[in-house]
Amino acid sequence: MSWLKLCTRWIGFLAVAVFAAQGAPVAPRLGTVTLGGQPYISLLGWGSIYNLGNRWDPKSSQLQLSNRWIHLEFKADTRRVDVDDVTINLSFPILRVGDRLYLALRDEETVLRPLLKPPRFPSGRKITTVALSPGHGGKDPGHIEGSRTEKYYTLQLAQEVQRQLQKSGLKVIMSRSTDDFVSLEDRPAIARKRGADLYLCIHFNSGGGAEAAQGLETYCLTPSGASSTNDRGNSGGTARTGNRWDHENLQLAYQLHRAILSEIDFADRGVRHSRFKELALAEMPAAYIEGGFMSNRDDARRIFSEAGRIKFAGAIVDGVMAFKRLVERGQPE
Ligand SMILES: [Zn+2]
Numbered sequence: 001m002s003w004l005k006l007c008t009r010w011i012g013f014l015a016v017a018v019f020a021a022q023g024a025p026v027a028p029r030l031g032t033v034t035l036g037g038q039p040y041i042s043l044l045g046w047g048s049i050y051n052l053g054n055r056w057d058p059k060s061s062q063l064q065l066s067n068r069w070i071h072l073e074f075k076a077d078t079r080r081v082d083v084d085d086v087t088i089n090l091s092f093p094i095l096r097v098g099d100r101l102y103l104a105l106r107d108e109e110t111v112l113r114p115l116l117k118p119p120r121f122p123s124g125r126k127i128t129t130v131a132l133s134p135g136h137g138g139k140d141p142g143h144i145e146g147s148r149t150e151k152y153y154t155l156q157l158a159q160e161v162q163r164q165l166q167k168s169g170l171k172v173i174m175s176r177s178t179d180d181f182v183s184l185e186d187r188p189a190i191a192r193k194r195g196a197d198l199y200l201c202i203h204f205n206s207g208g209g210a211e212a213a214q215g216l217e218t219y220c221l222t223p224s225g226a227s228s229t230n231d232r233g234n235s236g237g238t239a240r241t242g243n244r245w246d247h248e249n250l251q252l253a254y255q256l257h258r259a260i261l262s263e264i265d266f267a268d269r270g271v272r273h274s275r276f277k278e279l280a281l282a283e284m285p286a287a288y289i290e291g292g293f294m295s296n297r298d299d300a301r302r303i304f305s306e307a308g309r310i311k312f313a314g315a316i317v318d319g320v321m322a323f324k325r326l327v328e329r330g331q332p333e
Contacts, residue, residue, distance in 0.1 A: 030049070033097075035095050035097070036093075038092055040102040040103060040104055040105060043065065043102065046112070047065040047072075050065075051067060052072070060075070061077070061101070062075045062076075070083070070084065070116075071083075076095065076096035076101055077095070078094055079092065080270065081112070083115060085261065085262075086261060086268065086270075087268050087269075087271065088111055088270060088271040089229045089271060090103075091106060091222075091226035091227045092104035092106065092107055107226070110223040110250065111250060113247075114247035114250045114251055118326050119327060120327055121328055125197075126197070127170070127198055127320075127323075127324045127327070127328065129194070129195055129197050129198075130170055130196060130197065130199075130320060131173040131174075131175065131194070131196035132172060132200050133187045133202065133278060134154035134155040134157070134176060135202060136151035136203075142154065142204070143206035148304065150206070151179065152179070153204060153304065155176070155177070157291065157303075157313060158174065159174075159177070160309045160310060160313035161202070161316050161317060162174060164314060175187035184278055185277070188278055188283065189281075191283075197284055198252065198285055198286070199284050199285070199287075200320075201286070201288040201289065203288065204290065204292060204293070204294050204299075204303055205217070205294070206294045206295045212296070215266050215268060215293070216260055216261065216264075216269060216289075216292060217272050217290040218254075218287060218289055220253035220279065220286070220288070221243060221279040222273035223243060223246045223273070226273060228273050228274050229270070229273050229274065230274065231274075240279075242279050244283075245285045245286070253272075254271055255326065256319035256323070260291075260312070260319060263315040264312060265298075266292060266299070266302075276288055291312060
């Protein structure tokens with residue numbers, strides 16, 4: 001995506017946000033139907049609340065909702081929405097009844113609403129300190145590909161992100177800055193004690209069943225009552241500490257994913273939901289980047305080279321700054 005296009009989208013995003021700022025929960029306005037045991041709402045009705053035009057193709061069961069700034073695509077029997085050029089995984093499938101598509105109310109609440117009505121920090125609250133948590137370390141190597149360990153490369157990338165964030169004027173807290181083992185419980189605790197405003201985990205994938213598996217995944221904490229992307233159907237469980245930030249978490253994951261995909265030629269494996277321990281325990285908005293597959297030739301080039309890491313870190317910083325502008329918008333500098 002070009003910068004001009006990105007800027008246009010950005011302005012549009014704010015315009016949609018301002019329009020929707022008065023938005024109340026949609027269920028009372030639209031009414032719900034129960035499908036597969038879940039409350040669902042009509043996507044067409046939902047789009048009209050946000051003044052989105054629609055294009056429905058009954059043959060392919062695809063519905064496009066858009067205005068001049070944002071473009072959403074839904075397809076029956078899939079668990080995803082494409083937002084501009086970015087895939088976001090949903091907890092429940094889009095369902096078709098007659099000539100209408102329906103969206104699970106929980107997906108409206110936890111994905112669509114935070115996208116169209118972005119969260120805003122209370123007045124005066126700013127993002128000044130970012131915690132970075134490079135995956136694994138010490139006795140825990142993470143994935144191993146030949147002589148290469150995930151723990152080494154997560155630290156390399158995190159240190160580059162640290163340098164670039166500091167250059168942008170932000171403070172950085174590292175959950176580890178050496179090859180030491182730090183537990184998944186201790187990491188968010190370090191971030192909390194040292195006053196982090198954001199929390200980012202950095203990992204790489206491997207395997208995935210085929211040499212062909214490749215691409216970027218960006219996770220945020222699964223909201224209560226929703227199901228994790230890699231654990232379909234399990235929507236149980238009580239709210240975790242991090243669920244306090246559900247809307248911010250989704251926006252943070254989305255802004256990171258979008259910035260990285262716009263700058264690096266990764267395959268898009270989507271914004272995803274998970275109950276990873278660090279996300280569950282974080283007491284600030286948090287996201288978890290699986291920055292490609294060490295086992296894939298194209299991804300490996302980005303992970304293992306210094307030039308690849310510098311570019312990757314730059315994209316992560318752009319995502320952080322986009323989120324920062326969004327949640328702080330309207331506040332005096
Ligand atoms: Zn890992």
